[in-house]
Amino acid sequence: xxxxxxxxxxxxxxxxxxxxxxxxxxxxxxxxxxxxxxxxxxxxxxxxxxxxxxxxxxxxxxxxxxxxxxxxxxxxxxxxxxxxxxxxxxxxxxxxxxxxxxxxxxxxxxxxxxxxxxxxxxxxxxxxxxxxxxxxxxxxxxxxxxxxxxxxxxxxxxxxxxxxxxxxxxxxxxxxxxxxxxxxxxxxxxxxxxxxxxxxxxxxxxxxxxxxxxxxxxxxxxxxxxxxxxxxxxxxxxxxxxxxxxxxxxxxxxxxxxxxxxxxxxxxxxxxxxxxxxxxxxxxxxxxxxxxxxxxxxxxxxxxxxxxxxxxxxxxxxxxxxxxxxxxxxxxxxxxxxxxxxxxxxxxxxxxxxxxxxxxxxxxxxxx
Numbered sequence: 001x002x003x004x005x006x007x008x009x010x011x012x013x014x015x016x017x018x019x020x021x022x023x024x025x026x027x028x029x030x031x032x033x034x035x036x037x038x039x040x041x042x043x044x045x046x047x048x049x050x051x052x053x054x055x056x057x058x059x060x061x062x063x064x065x066x067x068x069x070x071x072x073x074x075x076x077x078x079x080x081x082x083x084x085x086x087x088x089x090x091x092x093x094x095x096x097x098x099x100x101x102x103x104x105x106x107x108x109x110x111x112x113x114x115x116x117x118x119x120x121x122x123x124x125x126x127x128x129x130x131x132x133x134x135x136x137x138x139x140x141x142x143x144x145x146x147x148x149x150x151x152x153x154x155x156x157x158x159x160x161x162x163x164x165x166x167x168x169x170x171x172x173x174x175x176x177x178x179x180x181x182x183x184x185x186x187x188x189x190x191x192x193x194x195x196x197x198x199x200x201x202x203x204x205x206x207x208x209x210x211x212x213x214x215x216x217x218x219x220x221x222x223x224x225x226x227x228x229x230x231x232x233x234x235x236x237x238x239x240x241x242x243x244x245x246x247x248x249x250x251x252x253x254x255x256x257x258x259x260x261x262x263x264x265x266x267x268x269x270x271x272x273x274x275x276x277x278x279x280x281x282x283x284x285x286x287x288x289x290x291x292x293x294x295x296x297x298x299x300x301x302x303x304x305x306x307x308x309x310x311x312x313x314x315x316x317x318x319x320x321x322x323x324x325x326x327x328x329x330x331x332x333x334x335x336x337x338x339x340x341x342x343x344x345x346x347x348x349x350x351x352x353x354x355x356x357x358x359x360x361x362x363x364x365x366x367x368x
Contacts (some may be wrong), residue, residue, distance in 0.1 A: 001029045001030070001079065001080040001083045001084065002029070002030045002032065002084075003029055003031050003032065003047075003062070003082060003084045004029065004032045004033075004034060004076075004077070004084070004085045004086070005021070005031060005032070005033050005034070005035075005083075005085075005086050005087075005088070006033075006034045006035060006073070006080045006085070006086075006087045006088065006092040006096050007033075007087075007088040007089050007090040007092060008035070008036065008056055008057075008088075008091050008173075009035060009038055009089075009090060009129065010035045010036065010038045010040040010041040010043075010044055010051075011038055011040040012035075012088060012089060013033060013040075013044060013088065014040040014047075015040070015282075016088075016113070016172040016282065017172065018043075018044075018047060018360060019175070019354050020358050020361060021048075022047055022048075023362070024362075025047065025048045025049070030050065030084065031050065032049065032050045032051075032052060032053050032071065032196055032320070033049045033050070033051050033052070034054050034076055034092075034096075035051075035053075035054065035056075036054065036055050038122060041053075044097070051091070051220070052076055052204075053080075054069065054072050054073065054076070056069050056091060056092070057232075064191050066095065069091075069095055070095045070098055070099050073099040073101065074099040074346075076339075077099060077100065077103055077106070081108065082106060083106065084106065084107040084108075084109065084365060085106060085107070085108050085112045086109045086110075086111065086365075087108070087109070088111045089112065089113065090130070090292060090359045091242065092111075093110040093111075093112065093137075094130075094133050094137045096108075097110065097137035097138060097139065097142065098127045098136070098137045099363050100139075100142075101139055102367070104304060107143075107365075108141070108142045108143070108215075109142070109143045109144070109364060109365070109368070110138075110141070110142060110144050110145070110186075111144075112144060112145070112146050112147070113147055113221075113279035113280075114147065114151070114277050114278045114280075114300075114301060115151060115154065115277040120140060126328050129316040131158070131160075134160060135160060137161060138161065140162075140272075142165065142166065143165055143166075143364060143367075143368050144161060144165050144166050144167065145168075145169050145361070145364060146166060146167070146169075146254050147168075147169065147170055147171055147279035147304075148170065148278075148280055148300045148301045149168060149303050150300035151300060152166045152168060152280065156323060163329055164334055167364050169357055169360045169361060169364075170280050170304050170305075170351065170352060171213075171279075171280040171282065171285055171304070171305070171352050171357060172285075172357060173285070173352060173353060173354030173355070173356065173357030173358065174285040174352060174353065175289075175353075175354050176289050176348065176349050176353050180237065182192050183301055189220045190219075190220065190221050190268050190269070190330075190331045190337075191221075191222045191223070191224060191266055191267040191269075192211070192221070192222070192223050192224070192267065192268070192269045192270075192271055192327055192331075193224045193226065193264070193266070193267035193269070193271065194207045194225055194226070194270070194271045195225075195226035195227050195234075195260060195263060195283050196227050196254075196272065196274070196281070196283055197228070197229075197230045197233075198227045198228055198229040198236065198237040198242060199230060199233060199236060199237065199252075199276060200235050200237055200340070201270065201272075201275050201276035202227075202276055203274045203275060203297065203317075203318070204225065204237060205321070206224075206240065206273040206318055206323055207223070207224075207225065207235045207271055207273055208245060208248075208251065208319045209320035209324075210271075210321075210323040210324035210327055211223040211250075211251050211324075211327075211336035212246075212248070212322065213247075213321070214324055214327060214328060214331070215249065215251075215325040217328075219331060221250065221331055222250050222252075223251045224252050224253075224254065225245065225251070225252070225253040225254065225261070226253075226254050226255075226256065226257065226260070226263050227256050228255045228256035229242070237290055239295070251293070260283075260286055262300065265290070265291045267292065268292070268330075268337055269292060269293050269294075269295065269330050269337065270283070270284070270288075270292045270293070270294050270295070271294075271295045271296070271323070271327065271332075272295070272297070272302065273296065273297050273315065273317070273318075273320075273323055273351060274296065274297055274302065274319060275294070275299065275317040277299075278301035278302060279301050279345065280283075280301040280302075280304050281301060281302065281305075284296060284302065284305045284306065285305060285352050287344070288305060288311065288344035288345060288347060288348040288352070289344075289345060290345075291341040291342060291344060291345045292341050292344060293311060293312045293330055293337050293340035293344060294311060294312030294340075295311075295313045295314075295323065295326050295327060296312065296313075296314060296315070297314065297315055297316065297317045298314040298315065298316065298317075299317065302314070305348065305352065306341070307347065310340070310343050311340045311341075311347055312340055313326040313329070313330075334354070
């Protein structure tokens with residue numbers, strides 16, 4: 001079978017879908033990747049994909065460049081003649097969906113991995129325009145994979161999709177054995193960590209503000225931020241702001257690293273106070289698989305993995321005082337940290353392993 005995968009970055013496909021790609025290639029399928037070139041393109045090629053570069057701006061919206069993208073996609077589909085197309089990220093979902101309408105015998109699957117900032121203001125012109133594009137690009141024969149039920153309900157409520165088109169596969173999965181952390185770690189200093197793209201909407205400032213509240217209590221405590229700015233995003237945090245963070249006692253910022261294992265080994269509690277419209281954050285899955293207790297916002301996606309008072313705490317968005325309270329609760333109770341960390345591992349092992357996610361994805365492939 002010939003399969004085309006599309007995304008707005010090569011990084012996205014490598015970071016979230018490399019195990020799916022390896023599984024499909026091992027089964028003898030030809031996997032084509034249509035995505036912009038970045039430093040992860042080489043890694044995708046090393047997996048064995050057939051790569052075609054197609055430029056696509058993630059945030060800048062020009063009619064000409066977007067039309068050109070649709071046209072290039074159309075000709076790539078015509079020449080490759082795939083059996084199945086699987087689209088990731090919003091622009092490819094919409095634009096490849098438009099192009100694929102001209103090929104009636106090709107199966108199309110769209111993964112909606114969170115609604116993103118475009119849907120954060122339902123009354124904005126951008127939101128209404130994107131919904132218009134979605135309505136004209138979504139075909140009734142297309143199937144859709146969502147990471148949380150809230151996003152499914154968003155599209156069903158607006159009568160854009162019906163139940164038969166929608167599949168729920170929670171998250172992109174995590175390799176349990178790679179991140180199995182020893183929960184008996186003892187350390188006088190309790191370390192709280194956050195990792196994500198450095199976007200304001202990921203709650204980085206809320207994490208810093210909550211950290212400052214706890215620092216003022218003169219506790220044996222430390223805070224680490226891992227991640228780099230996303231310079232293509234209007235929501236990106238300036239690097240100058242992050243560099244200033246390093247001047248605050250007991251708070252440190254570290255640029256993105258591909259191997260998050262070493263970072264997760266150093267911390268005792270993982271925090272993600274995001275108000276970004278998430279699908280299901282992979283960082284929470286990775287932290288859970290390391291037997292870490294979790295603190296996250298009570299938002300779609302986060303509440304799929306964080307069970308309040310069981311493996312962590314859910315807090316209100318942009319509420320640094322409440323966040324600091326929950327962080328202090330876990331700081332002051334080592335037994336609770338270990339119990340919640342073990343629950344995190346139990347939940348992620350049963351419900352979010354990469355093998356389970358791949359199995360469910362291939363089941364969708366075979367069902368259409």
